[in-house]
Amino acid sequence: MKIAPSILTADFTKLKKELETIETADYIHVDIMDGNFVPNISFGPAITKQISQNTKNLLDIHLMVLDPLKWIDGFTFSNTEYITVHYESNNLDETIKKIKQNKVKVGISIKPETDKEVLLPYLKDIDLVLVMSVEPGFGGQKFMASSLDKMQYFSELKKKNNYNYEIEVDGGVNLETGLLCAKNGATILVAGSYLFNMEDRKKGIEGLACLK
Numbered sequence: 001m002k003i004a005p006s007i008l009t010a011d012f013t014k015l016k017k018e019l020e021t022i023e024t025a026d027y028i029h030v031d032i033m034d035g036n037f038v039p040n041i042s043f044g045p046a047i048t049k050q051i052s053q054n055t056k057n058l059l060d061i062h063l064m065v066l067d068p069l070k071w072i073d074g075f076t077f078s079n080t081e082y083i084t085v086h087y088e089s090n091n092l093d094e095t096i097k098k099i100k101q102n103k104v105k106v107g108i109s110i111k112p113e114t115d116k117e118v119l120l121p122y123l124k125d126i127d128l129v130l131v132m133s134v135e136p137g138f139g140g141q142k143f144m145a146s147s148l149d150k151m152q153y154f155s156e157l158k159k160k161n162n163y164n165y166e167i168e169v170d171g172g173v174n175l176e177t178g179l180l181c182a183k184n185g186a187t188i189l190v191a192g193s194y195l196f197n198m199e200d201r202k203k204g205i206e207g208l209a210c211l212k
């Protein structure tokens, strides 16, 4: 299991130190919120650049914005591994093309209420499916068990068709819910408050990484 701590819950007054505490993770999950697509604002390219320059980890960027196309260049750094955009946002096809032109891996996410089948035409061409297990916008929410069926669905399609995407889960992930995700085919767990509220985050990452 790969682990992507969500930096949203970090203490940004000591960003460098916070990044050091999660350096054993596979990715840093960076949540970008524009106050339109979701009812919250996080931060933009300038802060993300500081994150990028202060970590050896790869970045896993999740754009919760209405018009992702105009932000792709701003979030393409040398260590940007994935940029994930929402099916529900504007200009999806053009945005996917732009991410690929920038030589970054493409992720697509769906909100909890969106039918999983809408992603069918995209699955053969993308690198990651992000299953939201909370309503996007805030950290610290309760895991929605209805997301498990979606993980299983994408996992079965992946096996059946030999697709290459990762199945990432985001929201309310802890040791208990993470185990359910692992059993249903998740390959990357995003964890925010669970890890950042821990004294020993290295141990927390190890615990989640063992789940299968």
Ligand SMILES: O=C(CO)[C@@H](O)[C@H](O)COP(=O)(O)O
Binding pocket: 006, 008, 009, 029, 031, 062, 134, 135, 136, 137, 138, 139, 140, 141, 170, 171, 172, 173, 190, 191, 192, 193, 194
């Ligand atoms: O994208 C989001 C919320 O919109 C997430 O990445 C959260 O930041 C995860 O936080 P926890 O639920 O793990 O506290």
